[in-house]
Amino acid sequence: MWIDLKNHARRVEKRRIEDLFSDPDRAGNFSVSALGMLFDFSKTQLDAEVMDTLIALAQASEVDARRDAMFSGEKINETEGRAVLHTALRNLDGGAVKVDGEDVMPEVLATLDRMEALAEEIRAGDFTDVVNIGIGGSDLGPVMGVLALAPYHDGPRCHFVSNVDGADIADTLRGCDPARTLFIVASKTFSTIETLTNARTAKAWLADNNAPMDGRFVALSSNVPAAGDFGIPADRVLGFEDWVGGRYSMWGPIGLSLMIAIGGPAFRAFLRGGQAMDRHFCSAELHENLPVLLALVGIWHNQGMGNGTRAVLPYDNRLMRLPAYLQQLEMESNGKSVAMDGSDLRVQSGPVVWGEPGTNGQHAFYQLIHQGTAVVPCEFLVAAQGHEADLTHHHQLLVANCLAQSEALMRGRSLDEARAKVADKFDRDELERQARHRVFPGNRPSTTLIYDKLDPETLGKIIALYEHRVFVEGVILGVNSYDQWGVELGKELATALGPLVTGEVPVDGKDGSTAQLLKFVHTHAG
Numbered sequence: 001m002w003i004d005l006k007n008h009a010r011r012v013e014k015r016r017i018e019d020l021f022s023d024p025d026r027a028g029n030f031s032v033s034a035l036g037m038l039f040d041f042s043k044t045q046l047d048a049e050v051m052d053t054l055i056a057l058a059q060a061s062e063v064d065a066r067r068d069a070m071f072s073g074e075k076i077n078e079t080e081g082r083a084v085l086h087t088a089l090r091n092l093d094g095g096a097v098k099v100d101g102e103d104v105m106p107e108v109l110a111t112l113d114r115m116e117a118l119a120e121e122i123r124a125g126d127f128t129d130v131v132n133i134g135i136g137g138s139d140l141g142p143v144m145g146v147l148a149l150a151p152y153h154d155g156p157r158c159h160f161v162s163n164v165d166g167a168d169i170a171d172t173l174r175g176c177d178p179a180r181t182l183f184i185v186a187s188k189t190f191s192t193i194e195t196l197t198n199a200r201t202a203k204a205w206l207a208d209n210n211a212p213m214d215g216r217f218v219a220l221s222s223n224v225p226a227a228g229d230f231g232i233p234a235d236r237v238l239g240f241e242d243w244v245g246g247r248y249s250m251w252g253p254i255g256l257s258l259m260i261a262i263g264g265p266a267f268r269a270f271l272r273g274g275q276a277m278d279r280h281f282c283s284a285e286l287h288e289n290l291p292v293l294l295a296l297v298g299i300w301h302n303q304g305m306g307n308g309t310r311a312v313l314p315y316d317n318r319l320m321r322l323p324a325y326l327q328q329l330e331m332e333s334n335g336k337s338v339a340m341d342g343s344d345l346r347v348q349s350g351p352v353v354w355g356e357p358g359t360n361g362q363h364a365f366y367q368l369i370h371q372g373t374a375v376v377p378c379e380f381l382v383a384a385q386g387h388e389a390d391l392t393h394h395h396q397l398l399v400a401n402c403l404a405q406s407e408a409l410m411r412g413r414s415l416d417e418a419r420a421k422v423a424d425k426f427d428r429d430e431l432e433r434q435a436r437h438r439v440f441p442g443n444r445p446s447t448t449l450i451y452d453k454l455d456p457e458t459l460g461k462i463i464a465l466y467e468h469r470v471f472v473e474g475v476i477l478g479v480n481s482y483d484q485w486g487v488e489l490g491k492e493l494a495t496a497l498g499p500l501v502t503g504e505v506p507v508d509g510k511d512g513s514t515a516q517l518l519k520f521v522h523t524h525a526g
């Protein structure tokens with residue numbers, strides 16, 4: 001079937017996407033509306049035959065069966081021997097979920113209640129600032145969510161420190177009052193060097209400012225003993241199980257900073273949004289299933305058309321960290337070249353994901369998207385409504401820009417149109433040269449996800465949509481989307497290089513480049 005996909009790509013490559021709209025039903029046939037959102041993928045080269053192949057691919061990969069296995073607590077993360085049940089964290093009223101025969105829901109719901117009580121205590125206390133210290137999945141979800149739901153904030157200010165670069169914590173703490181700042185140490189393993197280093201610095205900052213440590217730290221971790229060793233008592237630790245992957249963890253304790261910012265009821269609305277997407281994913285037919293369709297469009301572009309990257313372009317400024325969040329979600333999950341069974345992957349691994357919010361990206365990298373030689377499939381996201389009732393003209397302009405971009409990518413501008421644009425400015429010879437620079441090839445694919453308004457429930461739906469998209473793409477590629485062995489080697493080498501950087505250990509046996517860089521550090525570090 002991979003061959004069929006390539007053959008389809010060859011069949012359609014010269015065709016104009018625009019021409020496909022001579023079929024008056026195209027927009028309706030190549031879009032799906034569910035849960036208050038519309039996913040339009042009609043501005044792509046997909047046609048009924050390609051769709052048949054993609055659906056057949058999903059069926060042959062047993063997406064349905066794998067999905068059911070995931071939701072029922074089977075250990076589908078085979079390389080780590082773990083179940084994958086972040087969905088249980090938002091299963092507010094969905095009944096039992098069993099792992100090794102035991103229902104995990106009573107513990108999940110009790111933890112959610114504890115989390116809410118703690119969040120309310122912090123919101124009602126006299127903290128002005130809350131600093132979440134975490135990295136990767138223990139940072140990107142909460143930071144993305146806190147920015148996304150700014151209109152719902154009524155708690156203390158939330159900051160996020162992730163980078164081991166001392167600049168991150170120093171710049172953050174400069175604006176905080178030691179007497180009124182609470183630290184959240186978010187680390188599933190409680191062993192991540194960046195997070196522990198920052199947490200120790202936070203502790204020292206309190207001590208240096210004669211502020212008590214008591215009641216000033218909360219830990220979010222699966223490793224309660226390690227949090228205890230750090231000095232955070234068990235009653236200030238919110239735990240979660242190993243069946244919640246780091247990049248899928250913002251629905252549970254790791255989302256505490258978001259809950260502190262927006263309050264328990266709004267956080268539960270976020271969970272309800274995720275749960276609604278789970279139900280849709282589990283019940284809708286493949287050809288009407290939002291996550292499946294988003295995944296199939298991704299597979300088509302990445303594997304069929306051979307596009308190595310995809311851009312995520314939210315026309316929603318508060319989703320400014322969504323591209324970064326999706327980079328981890330998608331690239332840590334599906335950036336693999338070994339299949340689940342240990343064999344070499346016979347297709348490309350998942351694509352590079354990147355992006356920026358519109359309209360800012362338009363004034364930065366859209367030049368390449370429109371006129372560069374590589375085709376970058378674009379995924380637009382936009383709300384029908386903004387939050388700023390007195391600034392509707394801004395929102396209308398934002399929407400117009402979003403729609404204009406997908407139209408421009410598809411239509412392009414022909415040489416004749418370009419000539420007409422500049423005909424009165426140049427003489428005949430110069431006109432030809434100038435016109436060529438103003439040609440847009442067009443025929444560049446994009447999809448648009450449009451929703452009512454970015455409220456907590458909608459954010460929950462969008463994030464769960466992308467999570468399941470990654471899962472479906474992973475199943476079709478044949479990889480394990482839930483491990484991340486590719487991050488290990490760098491961590492090991494950084495630990496080994498530490499004493500070489502400090503000079504405790506001589507630089508022996510290193511490659512010439514690394515040795516030269518170390519030498520520069522030693523002579524310039526001051």
Ligand SMILES: O=P(O)(O)OC[C@H]1O[C@](O)(CO)[C@@H](O)[C@@H]1O
Nearest residue numbers: 136137138187188189192246487
């Ligand atoms: O929450 P932890 O255990 O500190 O891990 C942070 C991040 O590090 C990784 O393990 C590797 O980058 C991510 O998967 C994870 O989100």
